[in-house]
Amino acid sequence: MAVNNADNTAPTAPMPPQLRAARARRQSIIKFVILLFTLGFLLVPLIAMLVFTLRHPLSGRWSLAPWVAIFTGNGETLGADLTVLWQGLGSSLAxxxxxxxxxxxxxxxxMVIVHIRSRALERAIEWVATLPLTIPAIVLVVGLGPIYRWLSADVLNTNPIWLCFAYVVLVMPFAFRAIAVGLNSIDVKTLVEASRSLGASWPKVFFKVIIPNLWQSILSASFISIAVVLGEYTVASLLGRMNLQVALYQLGQSNSQISTAMSLLALLFGVVLLVALDLISGAMRKRKEGK
Known part of the structure; x- marks a missing residue:
């Protein structure tokens, strides 16, 4: 038995350099194939959309007319009224x-108060905040429809801006997760106790101690929420309100090329948001490390 134990605890022989190099080459090839497949899966539909906006589907003639119409604001030559597009874009941005x-x-x-006071309540709030992910948008509209009819008739009006109440529910799961990551990455209780012991009031603790440490998470939650709002169609359409996606659908009935080109611009805007988030996060991280 002693001999067996000695054999089991003996150090394993190091892998020869040739085998390590061969394994590294295989791993590099596998990573390259996976990356190439992923890029193809993502880029091929976008390239097809771009080609569709440049090549007329009936005559096969190549033209930049749909893009020119968007940037000049004049789509009459292509039989499209861009007024609905600008109306939907303005509503979505607001x-x-x-x-x-x-x-x-x-x-x-x-989330800050609950994170400090009660972890059990924090789990309950997490369950409530992530609940919209499990409920289809069509089911949400069934519940929101009577509320919006009452709001439109008796309290507010039919302005699309009041979709913000429904959109807050839709973005809650993504915002909660982003903010929760920031709260879990810092010792909130220690910061609060130290600030309070030095005589800081609760508003000062919140705005001058906690919020500066959560800027990255707040930006993440904000950018993700903007991307969700810009891409939302079901709730606005079923509630009869105008936003960017509803405007793109209506515009597609008269000129699908302009609608597709604007969809590509909206996707590009989402990519710019994500890249900006990454750059801002990196800059803030470097600044903290420099301090």
Whole structure:
């Protein structure tokens, strides 16, 4: 038995350099194939959309007319009224601002207080916040429809800006996860106790101690919420409100090339948001490390 134990604890022989190099080459090839397949899966539909906007589907003639119509704001020559497009784009941008503001006012103070006071309540809030992910949008509209009919008739009006209440519910799961990551990455209780022991008031602790440490998470939650609002179609369509995606659908009935080109621009805007988030996060991280 002693001999067996000695054999089991004996160090394994190091792998020869030739085998390590061969394994590294195989891993590099596998990574390259996976990356190539993923890029093809993502880029081929986008390239097809770009080709569709440049090549007329009936005559086969190549033209930049759909893109020129978007950037000049004149689609009459192509039989398209771009008024609905600008109306939907303006509504979506306004919805982004209002939705992000309401989401931050609701989520950030609530999550900070609950994170400090009660972890059990934090799990309950997490369950409530992530619940919209399990409920289809069509089911949400069934519940929201009577509420919006009452709001439109008796309290507010039919302006698309009031979709912000429904959109706050839709972005809650993504915002909660982004803010929760930030809260879990810092010792909130220690920061609060140290600040309070030095005589700082609760508003000062919140705005000058906690919020500066959560900027990266707040930006992540805001950018993700903007991307969700810009891409939302089901709720706005079923509630009869105008936003960017509904406008693109209506525009596609008269000129599908312009609608597809604008969809590509919206996707590009989402990519720019993500890249900006990565650059801002990297800059903030370097600044903290420099301090």
């Amino acid at each position: 919805l982004c601002v209002v939705t992000v503001a309401i989401m931050l006012l609701l989520m950030v103070p609530t």
